[in-house]
Amino acid sequence: MDFTRIVFLFFLTWVFYGVVRSALSYQRKRDFKYLLAVCLFLLLASDLWLRAYEVRLQAFMDAFRVILSFVPVGAFLAFNYLEEQKLREKAGREKVTAFFSRYVSPHVVKKLVEKGRIDVGGKRKQVTVLFTDIRGFTSLSEKMQPEEVVDFLNDYFESSTRIIQRRNGTIDKFIGDAVMAIFNAPLETPNHAEAAVLSALEMQEDFERQNAAFKKKHPGESLGVGIGINSGEAVVGNVGSKSYVEYTCIGDTVNTASRLQGKAAAGEIVVSQATYALLPQGKYPPARVEEVVVKGKAKPLKVFVLTLKSCRKALKALKQK
């Protein structure tokens, strides 16, 4: 065997390796450039292979005719297989999304399933952050049976989640009896401030129903929700370690929203000036406008206190829609 032929065989091996390597990369990443590489390597490989073995064109054509007769059957089987695989993949994705949506926001799960991996890190984004807290619940829960507390909270979280997710919001976390939600991340929501305010109003309305049921069981006791909303830039993304990550939102915008929630009395929604400026003018009249001093801020903040009563018109219009 001469040296040229040996070199040729090594080259042919590397080209075949290129075919397989590109095909495997395409299978993993679904990137078109790998498919192109497969085609190019295949062309090169077939050309080299035929040259290496000095096969006459006629012999090749004879074999090709036999192979061609199987093409329709092969194509049908391949098509069927690909379709089945697509359906299986889709079903698998839906199963994963449905399962993990109970732990993480469905928007986040959907994004992760689409991406196929979790990148730790975040990016700056304009968001609206909403914080809620049940006033007086901690002290009252001491008088209640633990099962009753859990039932009440589950009912409250269930309705809050439904309301927030309906307006494309993302539940960031439940902290005791408090809820933290983000709007405009990961799902783009152009009217994120209004979506947050509407969610807050609906949550207040829904809590009235829950409170009525609670009063029947505990005469003389009453509960209410205080909500704080703020808009601004924050870092949104996956924060944590390689083995445990949390999709969350970090920044001064979040801290301020939390502080505003602390200023809201039962039944009130305290909205920052930044959020209120993003709302359609005059659509959500405040019950009062005031300046509040919050921890970590040197200057008092101008806030707009909304209530069900002050925004009844907006809620009515929403229901008619």
Next chain:
Amino acid sequence: MKTAFFSSSSLEHLAAHSSLALALFFLAASAIILSFPTDFSASLQQALFSAAVLFLGLAAAAVTSWTASRLLGSRTAFKAFFVPTLGAFTASVTAVSLPLGVLGILVFNSLLGDPRLGALLFSIVPFYNYVVFGWACEECSGLKHSKGIAVGLLGASLVLALYLLLGVLASTQ
């Protein structure tokens, strides 16, 4: 068998269950299948000689690939590299070479009466074996990008070199 069709999870499974006995089994199986005489004109002595060369050559190819991968920065233990790479090669020989060899002989030689086409089909099979071995080396090394590809190409080339050596030895005997 899935390793013959580039299943990474099967390769990981082999790495997790690697043992000396399994490595010897893979080496022996590959050597016996590949040195099996196809035209029965070769003597038993020749077949045994080829089997011995294959046995040692394959082991040497795996050891060399592992050494190269370690030099390039791989942290894979020898056992976790040696057994899966040989397992993948044996699987490709058993699941691809054998059936295609039979198909080549039956369909082209007997039915179509043109042995050239059988030879043409069968000539591509060894390349599949080289590529499977190379791919297994790349996967087991755990190296990414160009370093991983270098280990894969080296593995494939070493098995090709072994086949060429075997051809030279057979012609000189």
